[in-house]
Amino acid sequence: MNLFFLFLIFFYIGLFAIGGGLVAATFMQQVLVEKYALISAEKFYSMLAISESTPGPIGINLATYIGTELYGPIGGIVTTLGEVLPSFIVIIAIARFFAHFQDKPAVKSVFATLRPATSGMVLIALIQVFSIAILNPLDTITSPLNAVKWPSLAFYAVCLAVLFLTKLHPVFIVVVGAVFGVLFL
Incomplete structure (x- = not known):
């Protein structure tokens, strides 16, 4: 896997991880551990624990840690930019146009739907971290x-x-x- 593809993975995660760092961590786990097997589940959850223990946003800390672990400092920069850039673009766009459409029923409906979906993603991350930390592997x-x-x-x-x-x-x-x-x- 090259750095550009790693950037695209983290751009995707940053774009769709609505709800914070634990949602981003869930996406990272699904993509990096389950889909591409870039790191083991054990290593991922160790990295997650360290990222939660360090100051700053968990998702960005984890992205930087994973990138640095895989490709050194350049990898850390690439994954961090991939994680942060979508939010930056979306926030700029929303700030520009939000006042014009914030009271529309469709916008209110989208936000009402995102709240429970985000809560569910956080719950999944909680269950996954808890099971790795407290339960022994089945084998x-x-x-x-x-x-x-x-x-x-x-x-x-x-x-x-x-x-x-x-x-x-x-x-x-x-x-x-x-x-x-x-x-x-």
């Missing part, structure tokens, strides 16, 4: 007790309890999660 399961990564599940439960029962900022949970992942997984 490694020897018993029902072996189906779950118990340290990961326990850590998840503790983090969830801390988030709901304290006023600790979620950034601290992300940092502790990154350290946990590096040290114990």
Whole structure:
């Protein structure tokens, strides 16, 4: 795969990933892991975890990380431009014309449809990340007790309890999660 094709893949992802970084991550997983097998699922979800832990938009962080991993710094620049350029073009076009058609029933209907579709894409990403992080791969399961990564599940439960029962900022949970992942997984 050459850099131009990689740019087109990320341009496509950036164009159709309406709803944020987790939607873009779902598209990236479908295209890069399932369709073209450029990276393994395990590697992809590790990259996703690191991208979520670093400051900035998840989709752009992930695109940059994947491009850099595949083709070095030039690949990172190409994938980042591919990811960002569609949004830039669309925002410029919308800003130019939105005032003229924002009250039209068709426009309101499109936005009303996009909200639940985007929520569904985020839910899919959540389920995929959760299953990779908490469940063992099917081919490694020897018993029902072996189906779950118990340290990961326990850590998840503790983090969830801390988030709901304290006023600790979620950034601290992300940092502790990154350290946990590096040290114990």
